[in-house]
Amino acid sequence: MTWREYHEATKHSVESLKRMRQALDWANMPDPFRHYEGVPVLDLPADPPVPEMPALDVLRGTSGTEPVGDGPTLLSQLLFYSAAISASKRVPSTGYNYALRVNPSSGNLHPTEFHFLTRGLKGWPDGLYHYDPSRHMAEQRGRGHFEMKLASGSAPIVFVLTSIVWREAWKYGERAYRYCLHDIGHAWQALALSARTIGCHSSALGHFLDDDVARMFHLNRDEWPMLIVSLHGKSIPVREADTGETVWFGGQANQLSAETVAHPLIDSIHFATKQSSIESNGTSFAESTPTVSGEIKLPPPASSTRSFGEVARMRRSALDFLVGEQSMSLAQLSAILAIAAQPLSADFAGTRFIRLFLYAHRVDGLQPGIYRFLSERAELEQIKSGDQRVAVAGLSLGQDLAGNACVTFSMIGDLDRAARTYGDRGYRYVHFEAGAIGQGLYLAAEALGLGATGIGAFYDDEVHCHLNLVPDQGQVVYHFAIGYPVPDPRVSASK
Ligand SMILES: Cc1cc2nc3c(=O)[nH]c(=O)nc-3n(C[C@H](O)[C@H](O)[C@H](O)COP(=O)(O)O)c2cc1C
Known part of the structure; x- marks a missing residue:
């Protein structure tokens, strides 16, 4: 296989x-x-x-x-x-x-x-x-x-x-x-x-x-x-x-x-994906960086003084997000995206395999629609306009939280390039990278007074279709939602 x-x-x-x-x-x-x-x-x-x-x-x-x-x-x-x-x-x-x-x-x-x-x-x-x-x-x-x-x-x-x-x-x-x-x-x-x-x-x-x-x-x-x-x-x-x-x-x-x-x-x-010899650590195939300009320059990131200790231990997955609550600001989104673009220290992380697509539902100053994050320029490029709440909840196997969030992400992994670089082992690396980005998103959201949830369940090919992705642009590997979490009375923090 x-x-x-x-x-x-x-x-x-x-x-x-x-x-x-x-x-x-x-x-x-x-x-x-x-x-x-x-x-x-x-x-x-x-x-x-x-x-x-x-x-x-x-x-x-x-x-x-x-x-x-x-x-x-x-x-x-x-x-x-x-x-x-x-x-x-x-x-x-x-x-x-x-x-x-x-x-x-x-x-x-x-x-x-x-x-x-x-x-x-x-x-x-x-x-x-x-x-x-x-x-x-x-x-x-x-x-x-x-x-x-x-x-x-x-x-x-x-x-x-x-x-x-x-x-x-x-x-x-x-x-x-x-x-x-x-x-x-x-x-x-x-x-x-x-x-x-x-x-x-x-x-x-x-x-x-x-x-x-x-x-x-x-x-x-x-x-x-x-x-x-x-x-x-x-x-x-x-x-x-x-x-x-x-x-x-x-x-x-x-x-x-x-x-x-x-x-x-x-x-x-x-x-x-197992390694039976370590002769080579892959021939790197550089990412083809988009030449387009993103139209929307992200503002300086929002700040937060919440301590790492508090944020790491308070982080939870939101069961759902509050609807009708205030939007998140573009500065909060800018802070979250800056964290997603941070370098990772790993033998497979010299080149990145994940690109972020965003479904903006309620972000101040951003029309509802789909955007591509151009991490190199800290810019967004709009690729579709219009309300995406029903669509992305549907794409996420009917999970409401993907539509009730302020913003939901599709992480698109360049699985082909990873395999050209590392063989089948590259399949692991793309998913590790997605998880690592997800962890940064969870903590950044928590630090900024928001909540988040990783979403592993989605209709893969329908996502590609909705984003108009052709096969060599990668495949969806992870969804992620950020918004104002619905309180969960069943959860109590441990000391
Ligand atoms: C890879 C991954 C996929 C997940 N997929 C979903 C999902 O599809 N729907 C959902 O509601 N939560 C999803 N979650 C959230 C988990 O259910 C949650 O992390 C788990 O219940 C533990 O709760 P905690 O994050 O508050 O510690 C996912 C989490 C991870 C890490």
């Missing part, structure tokens, strides 16, 4: 949805938390320092300068503001409480796991760890020196983000692989931004030998390595690396559900 076959086969259409309609097997719902039985568990200090820098500054690339304390405090802060539980949601009909996390996830199913290696971190034993968000603790799977071939150079902290695709496939079937890739993009940025507040620079590596990394981390068979994120920086408190013997604890991974249903298309796309 190639990326193209998988992508075609998992497009939504009216017919495909009719075929898919089946009840969820609630009794078999996968556990959203992974544990390793029988390994030492290390505390991460409670109440780590709050990153007080304005969130918009962090999103624009400013690094923190505050001292972070010792290794355990640094790890605790890093994870508390990127991957920890931040709220709970009570469902009145069942009385059941769901944990919500700092990083969003399609269907709140959380396929992403955070593993990390440390070497020479002050006050923390060298080793290999798995983060358990249910307890905000680190499970020590091994102690001592674990060689991380290819990845890290001399980074004292190296994360490996993995996907347990079954968690997502349980609900979304074969399309779930796309959502897992998006979730990795969100988790990556959540981590990179949290690291930035403590003065760390992160670099992501998508190009690695999958089986080597899976072996090295002794990953369970249901868990696949997706992205390696190394953290560097003078702010990381270091010491000499441990010299003692390396001890492997391993531990027994918990079984997530009684039965795992096979999804052959997912196995095939994963196999197609």
